Amino acid sequence: MLRILAALLIILSGTGLGFAMAEGFRRRPVQIRQLQFALTVLGSEIRFRQTPLPQGLQAVAAAVSGPVGKLFADLAAGLQEADGRGVSWAWQQVKADSKLALAPEDLDLLENLMLVLGAGNIQEQGRQLELHLEHLHRLEREAERSRESNEKIWRYLGVFSGFALVLILL
Amino acid sequence: MFSRHLEQVWQQEILPMLAAKVRLALRSLTVAEREWVEEIRLRPHQPLRIRGGSAEKWLSPELSPEDMLETLNLLSQYSYYAFTQQLARGYITVAGGHRVGVAGRVAVEKGEVTAMAEISSLNFRVARQIPGVGKPALPYLLDRGRVLNTLILASPGGGKTTLLRDLVRLLSDEVGLQVGVVDERSELAGCYRGIPQLDIGRRSDVLDACPRDQGLLMLVRSMGPQVVAADEIGREADAAALENVLAAGVAVLTTAHARDLEEARQRPVLRRLLAGSCFQRVVVLARRQGRPALASVIELPTEKSLYRGDL
Numbered sequence: 001m002l003r004i005l006a007a008l009l010i011i012l013s014g015t016g017l018g019f020a021m022a023e024g025f026r027r028r029p030v031q032i033r034q035l036q037f038a039l040t041v042l043g044s045e046i047r048f049r050q051t052p053l054p055q056g057l058q059a060v061a062a063a064v065s066g067p068v069g070k071l072f073a074d075l076a077a078g079l080q081e082a083d084g085r086g087v088s089w090a091w092q093q094v095k096a097d098s099k100l101a102l103a104p105e106d107l108d109l110l111e112n113l114m115l116v117l118g119a120g121n122i123q124e125q126g127r128q129l130e131l132h133l134e135h136l137h138r139l140e141r142e143a144e145r146s147r148e149s150n151e152k153i154w155r156y157l158g159v160f161s162g163f164a165l166v167l168i169l170l
Numbered sequence: 171m172f173s174r175h176l177e178q179v180w181q182q183e184i185l186p187m188l189a190a191k192v193r194l195a196l197r198s199l200t201v202a203e204r205e206w207v208e209e210i211r212l213r214p215h216q217p218l219r220i221r222g223g224s225a226e227k228w229l230s231p232e233l234s235p236e237d238m239l240e241t242l243n244l245l246s247q248y249s250y251y252a253f254t255q256q257l258a259r260g261y262i263t264v265a266g267g268h269r270v271g272v273a274g275r276v277a278v279e280k281g282e283v284t285a286m287a288e289i290s291s292l293n294f295r296v297a298r299q300i301p302g303v304g305k306p307a308l309p310y311l312l313d314r315g316r317v318l319n320t321l322i323l324a325s326p327g328g329g330k331t332t333l334l335r336d337l338v339r340l341l342s343d344e345v346g347l348q349v350g351v352v353d354e355r356s357e358l359a360g361c362y363r364g365i366p367q368l369d370i371g372r373r374s375d376v377l378d379a380c381p382r383d384q385g386l387l388m389l390v391r392s393m394g395p396q397v398v399a400a401d402e403i404g405r406e407a408d409a410a411a412l413e414n415v416l417a418a419g420v421a422v423l424t425t426a427h428a429r430d431l432e433e434a435r436q437r438p439v440l441r442r443l444l445a446g447s448c449f450q451r452v453v454v455l456a457r458r459q460g461r462p463a464l465a466s467v468i469e470l471p472t473e474k475s476l477y478r479g480d481l
């Protein structure tokens with residue numbers, strides 16, 4: 001009886017591990033798409049309403065749900081505390097504690113954007129956002145491909161490694 | 171909401187707009203000194219300079235280019251794009267109606283200044299609201315309940331905007347007229363996100379950041395004002411808009427840079443407006459003991475002096 005219980009436990013945890021890994025691959029393209037939406041919202045705030053960044057970022061936070069929305073809310077709050085040190089400084093404060101499923105290259109892209117955000121006239125800001133959006137499209141395609149190839153593999157791998165471990169131990 | 175205590179103005183409007191080092195230096199000022207300050211001037215590699223009346227004071231330590239950048243970031247809320255046009259004209263207006271003058275290297279395109287590329291001087295001008303400053307002038311500007319078209323003249327820093335703001339407030343609150351204000355530089359009402367921060371009266375509508383000539387006509391068309399007020403006329407387009415407003419039977423209050431009537435007449439647009447039957451009153455301001463004061467009120471077109479202050 002105890003043996004069966006232990007075996008079930010092992011299989012379950014293996015499955016859980018696999019699903020957790022797969023979840024990361026599934027969430028990344030979703031969050032990249034949310035980022036694209038966020039930059040579009042920010043772009044229209046800047047271009048059509050000339051909203052200053054702290055309010056613009058808050059508008060983005062209100063429009064986007066989940067961790068991506070929270071990232072922009074944190075950034076807006078970080079900017080209030082920056083005391084003149086700039087957008088990049090605020091980004092450095094918030095990027096560490098974000099619960100995002102983004103890959104390092106996605107975060108590098110955001111970091112790049114933070115270097116130019118706010119600095120430049122409206123046309124330049126529009127161009128920069130456009131450029132980063134294009135780049136995000138490419139990253140989304142790549143994330144989608146890696147989801148297709150990895151999501152199922154990790155799920156199966158989790159379940160089967162659970163079974164394998166049980167077989168070895170029995 | 172409008173009881174703006176000095177301490178509140180400093181804590182909420184002035185100090186948060188300045189770099190940490192500047193803030194620290196300003197904390198050493200006494201209450202009397204804060205009352206006196208009209209300008210806070212920042213330049214890299216120089217100590218902070220504050221000025222009020224004809225006196226000045228230097229505050230250590232020396233400022234660095236980083237302090238300038240930090241201040242500029244705070245003034246623009248990290249959003250250069252939202253202030254490009256203002257900067258190209260040489261200033262930023264911040265919450266509370268304080269105006270910060272900027273100087274540096276400009277970028278020019280087709281003979282027009284398009285941007286302030288590098289900034290080397292900042293001049294924070296503390297906006298003052300002096301309730302009641304317009305009271306002595308008010309009786310001269312009214313004729314049987316109607317407001318006479320009035321031009322306020324003074325040198326830069328002579329108190330034109332302060333007087334105009336108080337006149338708007340008095341006309342709106344005490345005379346009970348519907349007033350429209352075109353606040354191209356956000357100085358008169360000190361709008362922050364479109365809401366006036368300074369007291370301009372309960373019956374006043376403000377078009378914030380709107381070009382004067384277009385704003386005057388917009389107000390007349392849409393808000394049904396009995397009086398319109400705008401700061402610092404001088405362009406051809408302003409004159410044309412004023413004539414249109416007057417033709418609609420709306421009274422006008424406005425200001426111009428000039429020491430007196432003679433000096434005003436040396437400027438082509440003003441000369442034309444003064445020669446026509448546009449204005450019925452001219453109010454001239456001058457400094458008395460370092461404070462702006464009423465110098466004279468002149469009736470037009472007779473040029474009879476209705477009031478003469480002892481300066």
